[in-house]
Amino acid sequence: MSQGQTSDVREDGVIESVSGPVVTADLDARMNDVVYVGSEGLMGEVIEIEGDVTTIQVYEETSGVSSGEPVETTGQPLTVDLGPGMLDSIYDGVQRPLQVLEEKMNSAFLDRGVDAPGIDLDELWEFTPEVAEGDTVEPGDIVGTVPETRTIDHKVMVPPDYEGGEVVEAESGNFTVDETVVELDNGEEITMHQEWPVRQQRPASEKQTPTEPLVSGQRILDGLFPIAKGGTAAIPGPFGSGKTVTQHQLAKWADADIVVYVGCGERGNEMTEVIEDFPDLEDPTTGNPLMDRTTLIANTSNMPVAARESSVYTGITIAEYFRDMGYNVALMADSTSRWAEAMREISSRLEEMPGEEGYPAYLAARLAEFYERAGYFENVNGTEGSVSVIGAVSPPGGDFSEPVTQNTLRIVKTFWALDADLAERRHFPAINWTESYSLYRDQLDPWFEENVESDWSEQRQWAIDTLDEEAELQEIVQLVGKDALPEDQQLTLEVARYLREAWLQQNAFHDVDTYCSPEKTYRILGAIKTFNDEAFDALDAGVPVEEITDIESLPRLNRIGVQEDYNEFVDELEEDIASELREMY
Known part of the structure; x- marks a missing residue:
C-alpha cells in the first residue's frame, strides 16, 4: 500500500496487546499487509500470523495506544511511490516526504499518524512521448521522458506488471503523475506513477559481470x-x-x-x-x-x-x-x-x-x-x-x-x-x-589500463608489496629500532612513509585534495615510484641513506595532492628528484 492512499482501508479488527512497536490484534490479514493501528491510524505492517492472532510492527511511537482500539487493513504490502519528484527529496524510512510534512505541520516536530504521498500528486510535469500510435510496447519499455531536474531526465516506463500492447494514443504536454500519458489497445493506461512492493526485487533480463x-x-x-x-x-x-x-x-x-x-x-x-x-x-x-x-x-x-x-x-x-x-x-x-x-x-x-x-x-x-x-x-x-x-x-x-x-x-x-x-x-x-x-581488481584492471595507463596494475602491485614489507619491518623496528636495519630496508621504510602520507592520506576538507581522479592517483604513485627507483640506484652506488632521504625536492611529494595542475608539477618534481640523486654519484 502506498503511503497517503487509504481508499481501500477497512476496519477489520481490534488491538489485543501492545509491546513497544509490536502490536497484536484480532485481525484477518495477510503477511506483510500494511495496516493502520489505533484511533490515530498509525502505520504498521503484518510480520507474523499465528492462529487468530496477527502481529504488527508499527512504524511510529505507540505510547498511549491501548487494547480495544481499532485496526484497519489495506490488503496490500508496503510499497513505494515511484515517479517524477523523487530526486531532491528527503524521506523517512517508509517514504513519507519530510519537507512536505514539515510544511503540513508548520513544525519540524511531526505528530503521529501524519501522512503524505511519496511524490506530489498535483504537480504538473512536461511529458515528451518516445512512442507513436501503432508502436508495440512491452512491460518495462520506455514510453517517454520528463525533465525531472536540471541533471536527470526521468524515463516513464510501462509498469512491469502490465501486459503491454499496441499504442493507440500518446500525447506530449503537461500532466500530473496520475493522468494517462499513453493508452494501449487492450485498455491499459500508462501514467507517470508506479507503485512497487519494497521487499520484492524489480525484474531484469540478466545480471552481468x-x-x-x-x-x-x-x-x-x-x-x-x-x-x-x-x-x-x-x-x-x-x-x-x-x-x-x-x-x-x-x-x-x-x-x-x-x-x-x-x-x-x-x-x-x-x-x-x-x-x-x-x-x-x-x-x-x-x-x-x-x-x-x-x-x-x-x-x-x-x-x-x-x-x-x-x-x-x-x-x-x-x-x-x-x-x-x-x-x-x-x-x-x-x-x-x-x-x-x-x-x-x-x-x-x-x-x-x-x-x-x-x-x-x-x-x-x-x-x-x-x-x-x-x-x-x-x-x-x-x-x-x-x-x-x-x-x-x-x-x-x-x-x-x-x-x-x-x-x-x-x-x-x-x-x-x-x-x-x-x-x-x-x-x-x-x-x-x-x-x-x-x-x-582483476576484472577492473583492463578498464584502468585502457583509460588511465597500461602499467596501472604493476604500479599498484609495487605499492602493495612495499606497504606489506613495511608492515613486516615495523615489527622488527619495535624490537631493535630503525637504525639497526640494513640501509636498503631503512630506505624501504622511507618510501612506504611517502606512500602513506602522500598517496593514501587525503584531505576531505581541502578544495582540491577532496577529489582525486584516477589519472592523478596514478601520477602521484608514479612520482613516489620514481623516487624509489632513483633512490635505490643511488644506494647501490654507495650514497648513504641519510643523504638520499635529505634531498631538497623530496618533501614536495606531499604537495602533489593539493595541486590543480598536477601534471606539470609532477613532471618537474620527477626531474628534480632524479637530477639531485644522480649528482650524488
Missing part, C-alpha cells in the same frame, strides 16, 4: 581497493573512525548518475549535516546542485525503530527503479548494523529463538537478500543499468568478529576496514590497507 569501476575520487579506494559499478562494499569501523565521512565522500564524488543515501539509525546531528550540506553542494560533473540527482532517506536513531528496518528496502527499491531507466545508481546505507539491531529488537518482542549475540537466526539471509539486489543488469527494456551498494557497519567496540560484520563479509566483494589507530593518528581516510581487500 561488472567491468567498469565506480570511480570514487578517493586514492586508497580507486588505487588499491576499487568497487565496480554494480558491486557491493562494506565499511566496518569503530566509533569515530570515519564511516560516515567516507560515505559522504562517495555520495559527493562517485561517478554514479543517481545517489540514494539511506541514513539508517545514525545520529541525528550527522543526518542533519547531510541534509544541510547536500543542497549547497555542487555536482562536479554538471555544476548543478548535487541534490538534483540525489534522494535522501533519513531514519535517525531517535526515530521509531520499526521504520528503520524498512528504510533500506525503501532505498534499494528506489535505486532499482532508476536502474531500470538505464542509470548507474549508488546506494549508501549508513548503517546496516542499526538495521540489524532493529531486526533484533523486533525479533525479541516476537519471542523468536535468538541466534548469535541475540540477533535473529535469519540475519544472514536478510543481509544477503539486501546485497543481492545490487548488480550490473541488462534491463527488460534493453538498457543497461547498475545498483552499487555500499553499507557501513558499526561493530560494537570495533570488533570485526561480531555477527553483522562477519555475515556482511561473506556477501560483499569489497572490504574497506576502518582503523581506530589510524584515525587517532589523524590519517584519513582511516582505511587499513593490510586488512582491506577488493575482489573486483
